[in-house]
Amino acid sequence: MKITALILAGGKGERFWPRSRKKNPKQFLSLTGDGRTMIQQTVERILPIVEPGDIFVATNQNYRALVREQLPELPEENIICEPVGRNTAPGIGLGAIHIRKKYEDAIMLVLPSDHQIKYKGMFLNVLRDAIAVAEEGANLVTLGITPTAPETGYGYIKFNPDRTVGSAFAVDRFVEKPDSAKAKEYIESEEYLWNSGMFVWKASTILHSIEEHLPEIYRGLTRIESAIGTEDEESIMSGVFENLPSESIDYGVLEKEDDIFVLPGTFGWDDVGSWLSVERMRPLNEAGNTVSGNALTVDVKNCIIEGEKKLIAAVGLRDLVIVDTEDAILICSKDSTGNIRKIVENLKICNREEYL
């Protein structure tokens, strides 16, 4: 069966402010220091399995030009632009109807555009296994990550070790981000994986599930489908999509399905969820710092410094994140990165659009 990919690239990346901005969010930035942006890396990673012409991108209409610029090898019609964000269920459904329209049916790899994967060969092997499972009947496959620590920042997937298809395990249930005690329990039970937000299924399978569990969204999607390629496409798209309810694919669909399977992966996955990820992606110096750009340090330890042109002189610092950009600089303690959104909220409230 034809293999396609849907790359989800509608995020705002507010946790990566001030580098990530409304006009140029995280997925369009190079955070690993190798010059390729996250969405470019996402595409490159799957090219051994998927032709560029079969890769779709679901994004916000404001990012159409960025996607075209960064991924010129993709056909223009494969850039699916949402007028507003409605979470993953409408977004993935929209991708699925475009794929159905073009190929009748096909395998869909659903991949966030802003994750980091260290071991690319192992990742491809897991994808190939997932494709095999998804091709059988009406299986929905999600990629789970073998946990390396009791993280409280991820959702978890409980799997049933006794019910398998190929190398995949049946999913018992999805659980939201746990507290620290719960997370430890999950790890010790050895029956939980991290929820990576990467999925593999046939377009027909996921559309059937959306039809069953989210009928309102499905009806909207079929109205859009009938307009694809017509002159009314844009107006119907925006009229319909804006009225769809916001719903995640995990809780709106997957939780309610029986034939859902998870493939455990150990391919060096990182969701690049905060500035702290930068430390995991880049080499540390002997003082535990990761420093780029124009910076001088004296007695600085365990800091992340992302400089640009301006000289950053850091003296006697511990455990800080410092990120300079042309018009704004962030100075944040490592244990406060969750509060970066408060800065962004404040800027919104004060209508300081130039910094958003």
Added chain:
Amino acid sequence: MKITALILAGGKGERFWPRSRKKNPKQFLSLTGDGRTMIQQTVERILPIVEPGDIFVATNQNYRALVREQLPELPEENIICEPVGRNTAPGIGLGAIHIRKKYEDAIMLVLPSDHQIKYKGMFLNVLRDAIAVAEEGANLVTLGITPTAPETGYGYIKFNPDRTVGSAFAVDRFVEKPDSAKAKEYIESEEYLWNSGMFVWKASTILHSIEEHLPEIYRGLTRIESAIGTEDEESIMSGVFENLPSESIDYGVLEKEDDIFVLPGTFGWDDVGSWLSVERMRPLNEAGNTVSGNALTVDVKNCIIEGEKKLIAAVGLRDLVIVDTEDAILICSKDSTGNIRKIVENLKICNREEYL
């Protein structure tokens, strides 16, 4: 007797990097936030006692233009430019010979250009008392500061409570910056004052003392004196001054004198010795921060933020000094301000002149 003032303005202010630069050091900056520079405040403060035409400034020749610009009310010939820094003894001696040349003799107030004084009326009263003591015989008068804490950053003056002239006490000895235990001892003894580096004497008195204790410097000064106003002034000045030994007035002269008196002052003095002084000069907000310029804070306490145009977003910070300028930003823990000089040294070693 004629009252003159010599303002010492040759310092580099490296402890106030990155705001203070080689081309525009601390004394020419406004650090109190009221728009007047430190040297302008120094002049304004003494105007009830000294005519502008009788105020001299000893500075480096690189700062001649800055002095003229900031103090246009001073006669041009009152700006005495040293070709190189040779510490306070040659600098003060040079001021004294200019004053001797112009007035034969006069009272000299010797004042650093970068101190802060809160209670200006009380300061003037102390100066008037000091002038009275200096006018008697050959008394050298230094202004001492009644200590408010066992500071280890200042030199101390031990006075003899039983030997007085007017409201001044005879100086027993000068002591260099003590360790913490010594400082406590000094405070408890109630016989020590902080050494402010402000002096009052007749030009003839200090020149006589320099002649006695630093004859080499005195010989150089008289050679310069004979050239003042001639066409050779500049060449003789630079030829002679560069060869003078570097010596401080405290240790080169005052320590060796008997008729030296100290007047205790409680006029809200601050030597503005580091960025921490900014906190004492400016209002604190309820979180203990002093913030200026373009800054947003979330969970920030006891920090000094000196912003400029660039937005400083500070999140989860404690006890930091953050100073932004057009081309460099300093981020320094409060207990590491002494290490700012290491940044400056590093910049010198690396020939990064643009930041010095």
